[in-house]
Amino acid sequence: MTDQSIYRRFQQSARIHADRIAIRTSSGDLSYSGLESASRDLGRALLALGIERGDRIAIWGVNSAQWTVAALGIQAAGGTLVPIGTRLRGREAEGILNDAGARIVFCDEQFGSFNFVEALLERNIPTLETIVILDGGSASEGKVISLDALRSKAAAVSEEALDQRIAQAAGDDIVDIIFTSGTTGKPKGVPMTSAQSLFACDVQRDEIAFLTPDDIFAVTYPFAHNAGYRAGWQVSVLNGVRVIPVSTFEPTDLLHMIEAEKLTFMPLAPPIAQAIIDHPDRSKIDLSSVRLVATGGTTIPVRQVEELRDVFGAGTVVQTGYGLTETAGSVTTTLPGDAPEIVARTVGRALKSLDVKIVGPDHQELPVGEVGEIAVRGPQVLKGYYKNPEATAAAFTADGFFLTGDAGWVDEHGNYSITDRIKDMYLVGGFNCYPAEIEGMIQGLPGVARVAVIGVDDQRLGQVGRAFIVKSPNADLTEESVIAWCRKEMANYKVPRSVRFIDALPLNATGKVAKVELRAMD
Structure with missing residues (x-):
């Protein structure tokens, strides 16, 4: 054993x-x-x-x-x-x-x-x-x-x-x-x-990162978070990989590090990935050593996946996935060979070691294509929260599935899509609105570099959407033009009723948008 x-x-x-x-x-x-x-x-x-x-x-x-x-x-x-x-x-x-x-x-x-x-x-x-x-x-x-x-x-x-x-x-x-x-x-x-941690590390090595002792891994995610800890330095030192800790991000330094150290594996949050794509000196630097770029944690446009493949070379795998602290890491992953549309618009297939399903409010499994809550069961899923029996009891179904709190759906090919946190969903006149879905559509509007959508109170409809947009350089967007574009592209209840332009979206340590900070903005 x-x-x-x-x-x-x-x-x-x-x-x-x-x-x-x-x-x-x-x-x-x-x-x-x-x-x-x-x-x-x-x-x-x-x-x-x-x-x-x-x-x-x-x-x-x-x-x-x-x-x-x-x-x-x-x-x-x-x-x-x-x-x-x-x-x-x-x-x-x-x-x-x-x-x-x-x-x-x-x-x-x-x-x-x-x-x-x-x-x-x-x-x-x-x-x-x-x-x-x-x-x-x-x-x-x-x-x-x-x-x-x-x-x-x-x-x-x-x-x-x-x-x-x-x-x-x-x-x-x-x-x-x-x-x-x-x-x-x-x-x-x-x-x-210890057994769960080792299991999760082995899955990370064999099904996601395909690590070998020849790999050189720049760990850009914080060591205090699962992506930088268990899926970062820990899986590396268990398998003879060379680790380069990255504590601060500066695009020029990171680009030169890739060339100097011959990095093979780069986890990049979408804003960092875009900074590398847009860097004026990028074409002068040899990036050919990189075999895998892992990105995700938020909505990414198809064009970013295509641009990353162009930047790092056609043989480089661009990967997205979905995971939680409660599952010791990944639940799903895209695979080498997946089309850019799959990488950008889904989080891939469930890992072999996990049972994953979409459930309704009654915890019964929903049909393919129907949005519900993602539930997961397997050896690397937590057994219970630390000294918190109430939260533990609320987090599991009767048949032992952990309720992630994330809304999503699965297609006929087994690819999962995350529509949002259950608690981030908002109701517009009785219709469910999932911010991630709306963000994905707005991301297709030329001139939009980043976007995040939240629900805000509305006297007539209960709640309506508000979009926070970071413009691309030289973009000529206005609140009116964005709303007009949305009215042509999506159902009326999904159209944001207001738009705020900001210099940068607030992010947490793993690159996800901190929507609690957006809600605090006027």
Whole structure:
């Protein structure tokens, strides 16, 4: 039987690929043997602090080699990793840390103008004993210590003691708890076992990314989110892939990184993909090493898929898919060879390991082509929210399917389309309106670079649509011209009654439009 310990599986990979580069950063390379050694040092240091199996330890920092070392060190010590997104601020982090009962937080000292350490010290987190600065020097003060100071504690614990802790790891251990974004309410903790995490990583390798040790993977999604963590650096280090952490996005730097590092796999949120397409120096740079571009997370136009294939070469696969924190990653994916229309307008077919269906309000399966809620069941689906029995009870059908909260439909070929979040749907005079469907149509209007649609209150109809549009350069669009175009292209109840032009859509850390921010705009 395959070992179901996440850390022991990493150790196997580290031994096979010992001299290969595991992580490359601007400050130097870390080999697989070096990554294992560094993570073991941190594991021993955590044991010296009294960490027991299952203790929750958080990481709040940007993508970096230290982030990965800390995560592996936590797993070596038998702890449970709690990643926190860097876009969150003190009050939000406080809520997650208190819900998780975290004893330790690894964090950057500062990123931009935001000071993570100060934000933590200002909050009331009774369980928090130690703050470890990932990117700091050797100074220590009170509960705040540097990474070097933590490492120095490893000397008090033998290698044999750590080996004993690693040997105790089991497939049903909770190895991480990722908290949902909280876009529709308070964030909920999603615990994943070691066995589930490994299963999800294997699916990512075999059915989605087709990773081999020859791959060089620039992880542009945040390490604190499933796309950058389990489907990013974790699946990579389990399989001998070279990881390049990307903490900030600058189109010129990313283009030159592709050429210099011979990147093979690029996950790109649609706005980042478009920035590369539009870059004035793009044609001067060799991008031929890229074999797979994964994009998605929001509506993308067919022309962007076609342009990406032109930019990276006809042999490059452009892929979209659909996944959730609650499913440890992907639920569906498009496949190599899919037409641009399939890639842009659907999220592909269900993974082989999952049962997926569309259900109505009574949880009964709906026919092909009919819109309902996407429900999923399988080995990588969460078993229940962390210490939240009420949310758990509401999230599952009687036959064990997880209710995703996403509205969608499936065609006769098994391709799923996401119409929107169930809670983002709005009613116009009694008709259901799904913003993603309307956005997809407006995306076809020349001059529209990006679009997002929300429902706003209306005295006569209950709600009506409002479109937020980012114009393409030199586009000559007005509110009147957009509405007039929509009246020709879609049913009257779907036509937005107002249009707002903005410089950029607000995005969350994984590139999805933050509609809660749009709703706060006038």
